[in-house]
Amino acid sequence: MTNTPNTPTDNQPATMQAIVQRAYGSADQLALEFVDRPAIASDEVLIEVHAAGLDRGVWHLMTGTPYLIRLAGFGLTKPKRPIQGLDVAGRVVAVGSDVTRFSPGDNVFGIASGSFAEYAAAKQDKLAPKPSTATFEQAAISTISGITALQALTDIGKLQAGQHVLVIGASGGVGTFTVQLAKSLGAEVTGVASTSKLDLIRSLGADHVVDYTTDDATDGSQQYDLIIDTGGLTPVRRLRRALTSRGTLVIVGGENGGRWTGGIGRQLRAMLLSPFVKQRLTTFISKEARSSIEGLAEFIQSGDVVPALGQSFALENTADAIRAMEAGTTRGKSVIVVGTDRDDSDS
Numbered sequence: 600m601t602n603t604p605n606t607p608t609d610n611q612p613a614t615m616q617a618i619v620q621r622a623y624g625s626a627d628q629l630a631l632e633f634v635d636r637p638a639i640a641s642d643e644v645l646i647e648v649h650a651a652g653l654d655r656g657v658w659h660l661m662t663g664t665p666y667l668i669r670l671a672g673f674g675l676t677k678p679k680r681p682i683q684g685l686d687v688a689g690r691v692v693a694v695g696s697d698v699t700r701f702s703p704g705d706n707v708f709g710i711a712s713g714s715f716a717e718y719a720a721a722k723q724d725k726l727a728p729k730p731s732t733a734t735f736e737q738a739a740i741s742t743i744s745g746i747t748a749l750q751a752l753t754d755i756g757k758l759q760a761g762q763h764v765l766v767i768g769a770s771g772g773v774g775t776f777t778v779q780l781a782k783s784l785g786a787e788v789t790g791v792a793s794t795s796k797l798d799l800i801r802s803l804g805a806d807h808v809v810d811y812t813t814d815d816a817t818d819g820s821q822q823y824d825l826i827i828d829t830g831g832l833t834p835v836r837r838l839r840r841a842l843t844s845r846g847t848l849v850i851v852g853g854e855n856g857g858r859w860t861g862g863i864g865r866q867l868r869a870m871l872l873s874p875f876v877k878q879r880l881t882t883f884i885s886k887e888a889r890s891s892i893e894g895l896a897e898f899i900q901s902g903d904v905v906p907a908l909g910q911s912f913a914l915e916n917t918a919d920a921i922r923a924m925e926a927g928t929t930r931g932k933s934v935i936v937v938g939t940d941r942d943d944s945d946s
């Protein structure tokens with residue numbers, strides 16, 4: 600793979616501002632610095648970043664927890680990639696020699712490691728044309744959470760129209776996409792969230808809501824064909840109580856499961872038990888697949904899915920966005936807006 604030298608042949612500057620992190624730790628580790636603009640490989644495009652989405656994955660990579668992720672190649676003692684951010688939306692300014700799908704001037708969204716920066720390099724297969732119905736901010740918060748939601752419901756959950764779906768964590772990044780995608784796919788949807796966010800999940804189309812601070816959606820009084828669990832570490836035995844006899848449980852994730860494994864024991868228990876019961880108990884890690892990103896783009900383009908944009912933060916205030924996520928005050932997802940001089944028109 601050849602790298603295009605980091606020279607400003609495309610009239611872009613050789614350096615840029617980025618959120619840099621040199622050690623694992625809290626949001627206090629993040630600093631706005633001038634760094635070299637990224638070089639692109641032959642199958643990559645260089646994006647002028649207009650907006651970058653924030654999700655739980657960024658927090659895990661920032662803190663280096665659970666420690667398991669350090670063994671997965673992200674850096675044992677410090678982050679391997681010092682620039683944070685994954686979700687992106689922006690405009691292509693340069694393309695590698697093998698890129699066939701995009702040209703300079705195209706508006707795109709997708710996944711670019713190091714998106715909390717003025718420029719980011721991305722593989723062409725991790726991008727799709729930005730839906731014209733979405734703003735750059737909306738598109739920037741979509742990919743990581745949206746493709747996880749889509750794969751949880753379809754590839755893993757095998758959702759059928761008319762089924763009743765329980766979405767635990769319906770007000771979060773993955774949950775807000777799950778509610779809307781499930782409705783669009785013809786499901787009856789019950790969403791679980793805390794009191795102040797019930798209005799949000801109703802506005803996304805949830806047919807029923809449950810406030811987890813006062814009620815237990817898994818008390819067995821109601822059974823669901825499919826449970827998509829994205830928050831709260833509810834034990835598998837309680838989740839099974841809320842499943843129909845042949846229902847499917849998809850554990851996407853949950854926070855506060857401990858510094859070493861992040862509570863992955865729940866997922867392991869579900870998978871070990873599944874072969875011995877009629878219910879299907881499963882978990883997965885989402886794939887950054889072009890087909891999923893393009894599939895998600897169609898739902899956004901049609902208006903069936905409107906990304907649930909929470910607060911907007913300037914690049915230099917990225918640490919505040921992460922602190923809001925830690926405090927649980929984010930509704931849907933926060934976005935980092937990069938530069939105020941970007942041309943936001945669709946080409």
Ligand SMILES: NC(=O)c1ccc[n+]([C@@H]2O[C@H](COP(=O)([O-])OP(=O)(O)OC[C@H]3O[C@@H](n4cnc5c(N)ncnc54)[C@H](OP(=O)(O)O)[C@@H]3O)[C@@H](O)[C@H]2O)c1
Nearest residue numbers: 655768769770771772773792793830831852853883884885
């Ligand atoms: N498997 C994968 O490939 C994959 C991909 C993406 C994310 N994940 C994981 O999935 C999880 C969700 O990600 P996210 O980005 O959607 O996180 P998020 O935006 O922080 O959303 C978390 C959701 O969980 C809810 N919640 C918190 N405590 C709860 C409780 N005790 N009971 C029920 N719900 C509770 C929150 O509700 P309130 O805000 O109303 O309190 C919120 O709706 C994370 O653990 C993330 O790491 C996994």
